[in-house]
Structures are given as structure tokens and as C-alpha cells.
Amino acid sequence: MNYLSTRNKELRMTPAQAIVKGLAPDGGLLTPAVIPRLPTRAMETMKDMSYRQRVVYILSSYLEGFTSSELNLYAAAAYGGGKFSDPDVAPVMKLDDSTYCMELWHGPTCAFKDMALQMLPHLLSASLVKSDERRSACILVATSGDTGKAALEGFRDVDRTKILVFYPKNGVSDIQELQMVTQEGGNVGVCAVVGNFDDAQTGVKKLFSDEDLAEELSERGYFLSSANSINWGRVLPQIVYYASAYCDLLHSGAIEKGQEVNFCVPTGNFGNILAGYYAKCMGVPIKKLICASNANNVLTDFINTGVYDRNRTFYNTISPSMDILISSNLERMLFELTGRDDKLVREYMSQLSQIGCYRVESFVRDRMQKLFYAGCTDDDETKATIARLWNEHSYLVDPHTAVAFHVLDQYRADTGDDAPTVVVSTASPFKFCDSVLDALGVKERKSGLDILDQLSELTGVRAPAALARLKGRRPRFTSVVDKANMEAPVQAFLP
Numbered sequence: 008m009n010y011l012s013t014r015n016k017e018l019r020m021t022p023a024q025a026i027v028k029g030l031a032p033d034g035g036l037l038t039p040a041v042i043p044r045l046p047t048r049a050m051e052t053m054k055d056m057s058y059r060q061r062v063v064y065i066l067s068s069y070l071e072g073f074t075s076s077e078l079n080l081y082a083a084a085a086y087g088g089g090k091f092s093d094p095d096v097a098p099v100m101k102l103d104d105s106t107y108c109m110e111l112w113h114g115p116t117c118a119f120k121d122m123a124l125q126m127l128p129h130l131l132s133a134s135l136v137k138s139d140e141r142r143s144a145c146i147l148v149a150t151s152g153d154t155g156k157a158a159l160e161g162f163r164d165v166d167r168t169k170i171l172v173f174y175p176k177n178g179v180s181d182i183q184e185l186q187m188v189t190q191e192g193g194n195v196g197v198c199a200v201v202g203n204f205d206d207a208q209t210g211v212k213k214l215f216s217d218e219d220l221a222e223e224l225s226e227r228g229y230f231l232s233s234a235n236s237i238n239w240g241r242v243l244p245q246i247v248y249y250a251s252a253y254c255d256l257l258h259s260g261a262i263e264k265g266q267e268v269n270f271c272v273p274t275g276n277f278g279n280i281l282a283g284y285y286a287k288c289m290g291v292p293i294k295k296l297i298c299a300s301n302a303n304n305v306l307t308d309f310i311n312t313g314v315y316d317r318n319r320t321f322y323n324t325i326s327p328s329m330d331i332l333i334s335s336n337l338e339r340m341l342f343e344l345t346g347r348d349d350k351l352v353r354e355y356m357s358q359l360s361q362i363g364c365y366r367v368e369s370f371v372r373d374r375m376q377k378l379f380y381a382g383c384t385d386d387d388e389t390k391a392t393i394a395r396l397w398n399e400h401s402y403l404v405d406p407h408t409a410v411a412f413h414v415l416d417q418y419r420a421d422t423g424d425d426a427p428t429v430v431v432s433t434a435s436p437f438k439f440c441d442s443v444l445d446a447l448g449v450k451e452r453k454s455g456l457d458i459l460d461q462l463s464e465l466t467g468v469r470a471p472a473a474l475a476r477l478k479g480r481r482p483r484f485t486s487v488v489d490k491a492n493m494e495a496p497v498q499a500f501l502p
Contacts, residue, residue, distance in 0.1 A: 029233030236278030313372030
């Protein structure tokens with residue numbers, strides 16, 4: 008299978024080349040030339056498989072040139088060896104007869120980004136060889152909180168790679184920041200950006216499009232690559248857990264063969280819910296994809312009106328990984344919903360860059376609304392949802408997952424749809440202790456990492472070992488850069 012650019016479908020790359028490049032030369036996102044369909048009995052076949060086996064089953068149809076034995080090795084390295092605290096990797100928990108929660112935060116950094124970023128380094132290392140790339144990869148990452156640590160951990164000391172992460176200063180939780188700035192490894196770097204996530208993300212994109220910088224780095228034996236969800240190697244492993252959740256429900260008898268299931272996804276950069284769309288296209292019986300946003304509700308407005316407008320107030324919320332106004336992965340969705348009209352996608356992206364706004368054609372809006380429901384919530388409602396879930400179900404969630412549960416309530420009230428629904432839980436509540444304790448009515452909260460023990464003692468829920476180990480760790484990285492000067496730390500980072 009070849010991969011093509013959302014802005015020029017005449018451009019073709021192999022899977023290995025697409026993973027190595029991360030971004031198309033024209034600034035477009037690389038996407039599969041064809042979305043493969045699963046065999047008719049695929050769900051029944053996979054329902055008795057382990058998570059690692061499901062990974063190989065699904066990824067093999069997208070990765071021409073990668074053998075099954077190779078993918079088995081990568082899956083074992085990514086999801087085995089005790090890296091995930093739950094043997095099911097992405098367990099599905101039942102709250103009531105129609106509501107389930109898929110926990111994607113049992114990996115080494117306690118966030119859903121581990122589901123892809125434990126796999127991507129193996130895919131990238133193999134792709135360097137398969138594409139005859141002799142240079143080393145310098146991976147640039149902009150993070151709104153979780154991607155940064157997951158990428159740092161995934162690529163730590165991986166041969167022929169260096170990784171530099173940019174995060175918005177004062178735009179992530181204290182624990183998220185501590186996870187990044189204490190990262191171990193000889194090939195890693197971290198730098199704060201004065202601004203918000205969109206500033207960091209825009210800055211990274213500019214670095215990728217800087218031809219003079221690319222030429223200079225090439226002479227030094229490096230090329231730029233991405234571990235953000237603009238890289239297809241990030242999106243692809245995420246497709247698996249949608250199929251896996253369905254198979255788990257089927258295996259447990261919670262649903263019948265072919266019965267449709269909804270997924271409700273807390274959404275910022277649109278990569279997570281996009282993977283659900285691809286799973287639906289492949290044949291996973293998904294009824295509705297519910298897009299849940301916080302006060303930065305640009306996606307809610309877009310899905311409901313067909314107008315994407317980032318010219319609005321930016322809010323720092325208690326769900327910071329969703330504090331995004333430019334949802335990069337939406338471009339892949341537009342490519343599909345326009346009938347793969349690369350010219351139209353180019354026009355949309357040009358308008359977004361120049362005036363911060365675009366309106367899609369009515370047929371695109373109508374197609375989108377058949378696939379998605381969109382809702383949003385504010386911090387007060389998010390905290391109320393955390394308290395309700397704990398009081399009614401003794402189930403502890405982080406603020407991002409709470410956003411999704413609140414929007415699910417909106418969806419059911421609006422539509423009356425009582426189909427089984429899986430809420431996608433994206434982070435451990437212990438990554439956001441301050442907000443969770445506040446939601447549970449605790450006004451005096453302990454400082455530093457003692458707050459982990461405070462939440463654990465209150466609820467009886469054990470803090471993840473990966474977070475408890477942060478105690479006593481001192482920051483390695485303290486650099487702060489202006490958003491207009493992000494090239495400087497890149498130059499300093501590379502020999």
C-alpha cells in the first residue's frame with residue numbers, strides 16, 4: 008500500500024517512507040491510498056486474541072513491506088515485558104449495562120499516548136533501514152501535556168534518533184511537566200515555550216517547512232521527523248484499541264455479533280477520534296463517534312456548523328491536553344469527507360493559515376454530522392462529573408475523561424440513543440491530582456508529589472508506580488524559549 012499527501016494525492020510514498028518523513032513535503036498529512044476492509048468474520052476472529060495479536064492483525068494490512076514476524080516482535084516489545092500495568096493493555100470497565108470505559112493509561116507514562124508511542128519507535132527504526140535512510144532522525148514534538156512524556160519515554164536511547172520536546176510553559180499540569188523535565192536518556196531534550204500549545208505546534212510546523220534548516224541539518228547527518236499525531240505511525244496503532252474494545256465487549260457477552268457501539272472521545276488534536284473513524288471505515292461496527300471538547304470548543308462548533316474558526320478566546324482549563332484551537336489531524340478527515348479532493352483541502356488549509364477560518368461545503372458538513380456528534384463542557388461541569396462518577400460508581404476519572412462522560416450525557420439527552428457506549432479514558436486521574444481532589448471537595452491540598460498520597464488515601468485507589476517514582480527526582484531541563492525563536496534550541500541540541 009502507498010501513502011499520499013492530503014494536499015497532493017499524486018505524491019506517493021511507501022509505508023516506511025511515510026513513517027520516516029512524518030509530514031509530506033508540501034505540508035500535507037500522509038494518509039493511506041486505500042483504507043483496507045477487515046474480513047467479514049474479523050471481530051469473531053480477534054475476540055479471543057491478546058491485545059498484541061490484535062495489533063499485528065490490524066497493522067499488517069497497512070504496512071506493506073513489514074513481515075508478520077517483524078510486527079510480532081515490535082508488538083511484543085511495545086506492549087509486553089511488564090510495560091503496561093494491566094495485562095489486557097487497554098481494559099474495558101463496565102459502569103452500567105450501556106456504559107463502559109476503555110482505560111488507555113496503563114502504560115509507562117500513564118496516558119493514552121503510550122498506546123502509539125511505545126510502538127512508533129520500533130516502526131521508525133525499521134523504516135529507516137527499509138527506506139535506505141542513512142541519516143539519523145531528529146524528532147521534534149509539540150505537546151499539550153501527554154504526548155511529550157510518552158514520546159520521550161518511547162524514544163529514549165533508541166538508536167539513530169534524537170528527540171526534542173516543546174511544551175507550553177504554564178500550560179500543562181505540574182506532574183506532566185515534572186515527568187518531562189526529569190526524563191532520562193542520552194538522546195532527549197525538553198524546552199518550554201512562552202505561549203500556548205498552538206504556538207508550540209505552529210512553531211514546530213514552521214521548522215519542518217524551513218528548507219535552509221533542513222539542508223543545514225542534512226549536512227550534519229540529521230533530518231527532521233515527527234512523533235506527533237501528524238505522523239501516520241502515531242495514528243495507525245490507535246486504530247487497534249477501538250477494534251480491541253469491541254472485541255472485548257463481544258468476548259464478554261455484553262454485545263451480540265454485529266451490534267453497533269458508540270465511542271465517546273475527549274478530543275483536542277483530533278488524532279484519537281480520527282483513529283476511531285478509520286476503525287469504522289475498516290468495518291468495526293461503530294454507530295456514532297461522539298466528539299467531546301472542553302471550553303476550547305472549536306471542534307464542537309465546526310461539527311455543528313461546518314465553520315472552523317480558531318479566532319476565539321483561548322482558555323487554560325483543568326483538561327489541558329485538550330486546550331487546542333488548531334486540530335491538525337482534522338485535515339485527514341477533510342481529505343476523506345471531500346472525496347479525497349486535495350485541491351479543496353489545500354484551500355481550507357490555506358484559509359486557516361491566512362485568516363484562521365474556513366467553511367466547508369454543505370455536503371462535507373452533512374457527511375460529518377452523520378458520523379459525529381459534538382458537545383462541550385466547562386470546568387465546573389467537568390468537576391461535577393468527576394464527583395458524580397465517584398459518588399455513584401466509585402469510579403475515579405481524570406478531567407479529560409470527565410469531559411467525555413459529561414458530553415455523553417448530553418448526547419443521550421439530545422438523541423435518546425441508549426446503544427452501548429464506550430468512553431475513551433485518556434489519562435490516569437493521578438496526573439491531575441489537584442483538579443480531581445478539588446472536584447471531590449478537598450480544599451486544602453498537599454504540595455508537590457505528596458498530593459499523590461493525598462488522593463490515594465482519600466479514595467483507596469493506588470497511585471501508578473510510574474508517577475510515585477517521580478518523588479525526589481530533580482529537573483534535568485530548564486530551558487524556556489520564545490515562540491518566535493524555536494530554531495535556537497534545535498541548533499543547540501544537535502552536534
